[in-house]
Amino acid sequence: xxxxxxxxxxxxxxxxxxxxxxxxxxxxxxxxxxxxxxxxxxxxxxxxxxxxxxxxxxxxxxxxxxxxxxxxxxxxxxxxxxxxxxxxxxxxxxxxxxxxxxxxxxxxxxxxxxxxxxxxxxxxxxxxxxxxxxxxxxxxxxxxxxxxxxxxxxxxxxxxxxxxxxxxxxxxxxxxxxxxxxxxxxxxxxxxxxxxxxxxxxxxxxx
Ligand code: FES
Ligand code: FES
Numbered sequence: 370x371x372x373x374x375x376x377x378x379x380x381x382x383x384x385x386x387x388x389x390x391x392x393x394x395x396x397x398x399x400x401x402x403x404x405x406x407x408x409x410x411x412x413x414x415x416x417x418x419x420x421x422x423x424x425x426x427x428x429x430x431x432x433x434x435x436x437x438x439x440x441x442x443x444x445x446x447x448x449x450x451x452x453x454x455x456x457x458x459x460x461x462x463x464x465x466x467x468x469x470x471x472x473x474x475x476x477x478x479x480x481x482x483x484x485x486x487x488x489x490x491x492x493x494x495x496x497x498x499x500x501x502x503x504x505x506x507x508x509x510x511x512x513x514x515x516x517x518x519x520x521x522x523x524x525x526x527x528x529x530x531x532x533x534x535x536x537x538x539x540x541x542x543x544x545x546x547x548x549x550x551x552x553x554x555x556x557x558x559x560x561x562x563x564x565x566x567x568x569x570x571x572x573x574x575x576x
Pocket of ligand 1: 457458459460461462463464465466467468469478479480481
């Protein structure tokens with residue numbers, strides 16, 4: 370912790386020193402207008418370097434080496450940089466579950482985690498659940514039980530449902546309701562969603 374802080378302090382003093390010495394040289398050699406332009410250009414380059422950090426991430430079995438802004442959420446990285454738009458943005462505040470994905474096998478709200486926090490991790494989205502043309506048993510069960518109406522919440526519901534079974538929290542309808550309570554369905558398809566999850570859970574298939 371101390372070392373990191375020290376490094377940060379050193380880095381920032383070095384940057385300040387470099388900036389000041391560049392500007393001092395420019396001040397001697399250049400008129401005020403050129404000096405202002407030099408300062409703005411320098412700031413742009415620093416901002417650019419700091420806003421694009423390297424990220425290694427595996428998504429649906431494909432490895433990606435990316436540059437990203439450290440403020441970008443995993444949800445926005447998936448949707449806007451990798452064009453995997455199956456994962457939905459509902460509230461963007463961790464309240465609806467529409468953005469649920471699996472990170473290293475655990476369900477998470479991708480709107481609540483920064484992309485850079487997932488460096489080196491494996492992410493599965495709804496696009497990675499089926500095996501080619503063969504749907505995942507949970508996708509089939511949602512279709513069989515009519516577990517959706519508009520379908521907006523459905524990718525998050527399905528990812529969460531798979532997580533719910535993997536965690537061992539789908540033993541009864543009551544338990545399923547409890548452990549799926551973070552996934553909101555504005556169409557009110559809850560009874561059918563619970564039926565679908567219960568069927569897959571009882572079927573004992575590997576999810
Ligand atoms: Fe992430 Fe609603 S969009 S929880
Ligand atoms: Fe419409 Fe759930 S099916 S929000």
